[in-house]
Each structure stands twice: as structure tokens, then as C-alpha cells.
Amino acid sequence: MEQQIDLSAFLTDYFETKHCTILSKEKGQIHIQLTEEMDKELMNRPFYWHYIKKIGREGEPQVLRLITDKEKASEPGEWIHFGSPRLHQIMNKLMDKERYTRLFEQVHTLDNTPLYPWLVSNIKISYRGAQHKDEIFSIGLQLLHGHMSTNMMDYLEAVPLDRTISDYCYTLTPMIQPQSGFLRIQNVLLQHVQNQDNAWAAASIKQLETEKTTLKHFYEDEPDHPRYVEELEALEKRFKPTITFQVINGGIFYLTNRQLE
Structure with a gap:
């Protein structure tokens, strides 16, 4: 039996579904501009967003660079793989909201x-x-x-x-x-x-x-x-x-x- 889901394709679909912009996608790397909603969900910056809203300014969602190729794990970005905390976080969000x-x-x-x-x-x-x-x-x-x-x-x-x-x-x-x-x-x-x-x-x-x-x-x-x-x-x-x-x-x-x- 083959057909284990391709992680890079899965992540691309996930973030596009969430209306994030895929800035670039190379072999083993995905560069993503998060929306405000996704920044709040994934990046753990509650104090930043509370402060921004309090002073009436527009926040700046972060850019996320994900590495799916183990050979590139030492490059700038976050290595994401089956079992990694980031992937567990994304899976949990899917289970909570879109099961x-x-x-x-x-x-x-x-x-x-x-x-x-x-x-x-x-x-x-x-x-x-x-x-x-x-x-x-x-x-x-x-x-x-x-x-x-x-x-x-x-x-x-x-x-x-x-x-x-x-x-x-x-x-x-x-x-x-x-x-x-x-x-x-x-x-x-x-x-x-x-x-x-x-x-x-x-x-x-x-x-x-x-x-x-x-x-x-x-x-x-x-x-x-x-x-x-x-x-x-x-x-x-x-x-x-x-x-x-x-x-x-x-x-x-x-x-x-x-x-x-």
C-alpha cells in the first residue's frame, strides 16, 4: 500500500485553504505569509495582538518558512515532519474545527x-x-x-x-x-x-x-x-x-x- 500523504502538498493545501499566501515553494521548502487569523492560531503571540489592538494599529502577521526535506533541516526555517510539534499543532487545529x-x-x-x-x-x-x-x-x-x-x-x-x-x-x-x-x-x-x-x-x-x-x-x-x-x-x-x-x-x-x- 502506498499513498502516504505528501507532507509538502498537504501543507500547501492547508495554508491555501486558510487564505494564506504561498510566497514561494521549492523542493523541501515552503514560504508562507500568514493571515492575522492564522498568526493568532499558530504563532503564540497573544500579547502582541492584544497590544496592537489596544493602540488601534494594524498588526503584521508573520512569515513562516517550513522545511520538509530533512537534508535541508539546517537551513533557515522550521523543519516540520511527521511527529514534529508544529505538525501536531496543525493536525489538532483540523480536528478541533474541521473534523x-x-x-x-x-x-x-x-x-x-x-x-x-x-x-x-x-x-x-x-x-x-x-x-x-x-x-x-x-x-x-x-x-x-x-x-x-x-x-x-x-x-x-x-x-x-x-x-x-x-x-x-x-x-x-x-x-x-x-x-x-x-x-x-x-x-x-x-x-x-x-x-x-x-x-x-x-x-x-x-x-x-x-x-x-x-x-x-x-x-x-x-x-x-x-x-x-x-x-x-x-x-x-x-x-x-x-x-x-x-x-x-x-x-x-x-x-x-x-x-x-
Whole structure:
């Protein structure tokens, strides 16, 4: 399974949707002029904006330079990657404000045109252990015939969408209920996880056992010491391998009958 979301494309879409200006975009770098709203959301400058408003002046939103290529991480700017605080911040904003939606493809037609229901889910898979890794997938499931697309956001980039249906268009009733559809999407991602090399999990368990042996040595005379129990729990939390799934956002999209890859 491929189709992990391209981070650079995702960030570009995100900031353009928020009406920010992309000043420049090179390989591994995005230069963004924030709006006042996005500056307030992302840049943590409440005192600046409070002062500006108090004296009746127009504020100056900051420019954000994001580096998505690890090889350029030493260049001026902020390196953003899966697992970085900045990306978590953006994901949390999406989850808080735009988690679910219902949109219609905009169609200019004088003929009766059916729109097919698609369940779209953007989902983050987090691998936690001695090392951390995140993957983000965008999957769409047509709720009439069950066709699935594993790069849905890439496809939707070129589709004009609105919250209201176009004239002469009508929606088709789903044959697959959204709950059942989401289980199909979940099964695809579970299969993806099962196909991954689990060497990272074995390495995490090995490191956990090593750390527990070392800790036990320090408390061998006081095995019931509260501090020992506390540190043991901390080691388990830090090194025990876990995999979690988190829905970032999604919704029902009504689209014309095009064949998706």
C-alpha cells in the first residue's frame, strides 16, 4: 500500500485553504505569509495582538518558512515532519474545527446529473516504542459500489467542491452505510500495518527488557519501593511498542461518476 500523504502538498493545501499566501515553494521548502487569523492560531503571540489592538494599529502577521526535506533541516526555517510539534499543532487545529464535513462536487450542467456518495477519511497511524513514526493516509470509499481510492485527497485537489448541491444534480442513496464503510477502511489500514516489518517492535521490547534489568539492579534491596514501581511504569510507557489509529478528519463527498485510481 502506498499513498502516504505528501507532507509538502498537504501543507500547501492547508495554508491555501486558510487564505494564506504561498510566497514561494521549492523542493523541501515552503514560504508562507500568514493571515492575522492564522498568526493568532499558530504563532503564540497573544500579547502582541492584544497590544496592537489596544493602540488601534494594524498588526503584521508573520512569515513562516517550513522545511520538509530533512537534508535541508539546517537551513533557515522550521523543519516540520511527521511527529514534529508544529505538525501536531496543525493536525489538532483540523480536528478541533474541521473534523467532519459534507460537500458536493460543483457541476455546470442542464441535464439531470447523479452524484455518488463517497466516505472520505484522513487517518494517522502512530507507531510508538523506542522510536516514533507517524503515517497519514487519505482513503475514500464509494458507498454505492464499494470502489476504494487510497489517495483521495490528491484526487479531490482538482475537484471544485461546495456545501450546496449544484442545479440539476441529485444524490444517490448509499448502499453501504458509513459505519460499515469505515470498517472497510479500517481493515485496509490494519492489513497495511500487518504487512509492515515489525523489527522496530522487537527492538523496542529488547530495549525495554534491558532498561528494566538495569532499574531492577538499582532497587534490588528495595523491590517494593514506590519509586521503583513508578519508574518501572514509566519505562513500560516509554518503550512498550504500540500502534494507534486516529481519525484526523473526513466526511461524505458527493461526486460525479469518474473512475478514480
